[in-house]
Each structure stands twice: as structure tokens, then as C-alpha cells.
């Protein structure tokens with residue numbers, strides 16, 4: 724995904740776009756809903772500050788019970804583009820500061836959008852606050868059924 728900076732006025736521009744997950748090379752197993760992207764761009768002389776937000780729904784796997792669940796995902800990212808005669812040697816998409824060349828009007832921000840989405844997914848995913856998880860002895864999903872295992876018993880024949 725690219726933004727065309729030559730069409731933007733100097734100063735602040737804001738707009739929204741909706742794009743399909745396939746266009747961002749997101750896993751289609753995990754992302755099926757369109758992604759709403761909010762752009763807030765500040766254009767100066769030889770520099771562009773881009774604040775973007777991304778909102779979508781993803782399919783996550785619960786760390787407790789192992790079931791899939793839908794989770795709303797909202798992430799943000801900021802990147803600062805600076806015009807230079809040539810890119811810095813160690814520069815990578817996803818860096819906080821990136822270069823663009825004189826005459827380069829289309830800035831590729833695919834990685835910035837991916838980072839906004841993927842980095843906002845929590846490390847720990849729980850389907851619901853009350854998820855009971857799996858029984859450590861028999862493995863049943865305790866949200867769906869109960870079992871007769873006794874976890875704190877003594878051997879008392």
C-alpha cells in the first residue's frame with residue numbers, strides 16, 4: 724500500500740481508507756475483515772510525518788482453552804519520512820525514520836500498517852475473562868463441560 728505525497732497539501736491532511744487484508748499480505752486464516760486505516764499526515768518541506776491507525780477484527784487462539792475467538796484489534800504507528808539524496812545504507816521499512824528521494828511521490832507504507840496491526844496483538848490472548856481453560860488431567864475444555872477429576876486429592880485409600 725502506498726500514499727501519494729505529491730497530491731497532499733502542505734500542512735495537515737486526514738483521511739480514511741478501507742483495505743482488504745490480502746492487500747497487506749496478512750494471513751487470511753487470521754484476518755478476514757476489512758481493515759480501516761486512518762491517516763493523519765503532516766507535510767512540510769522535505770519531510771512528512773505520518774500517524775496511522777488501523778482497526779480490524781482478527782481470529783486469535785486462546786492461550787487457556789485453545790479455541791479460536793474473534794478479537795477487535797486497534798493499533799497505531801508513527802513514521803517520519805525525510806527527503807534525502809539517497810537512502811541511508813542500513814535503513815529498513817519499519818524504521819521510525821525513513822528516507823524518500825527527490826521526485827519520489829509514492830511512499831510504500833505496507834510495513835508500517837502491518838506493524839500497527841501485528842504489534843498491537845497482545846502477547847497473551849484469552850477468549851473471555853472468565854475462561855476456565857482445559858483440565859490439566861483429562862484435557863476437557865472446562866468452558867464446555869465439567870469433569871470429575873480432583874486436582875488436590877491425597878492418596879487416601
Ligand SMILES: [Zn+2]
Pocket residue numbers: 785786787788789790849850851854855856
Ligand atoms: Zn479460552
Ligand SMILES: [Zn+2]
Pocket residue numbers: 858859860861862863870871872
Ligand atoms: Zn478433568
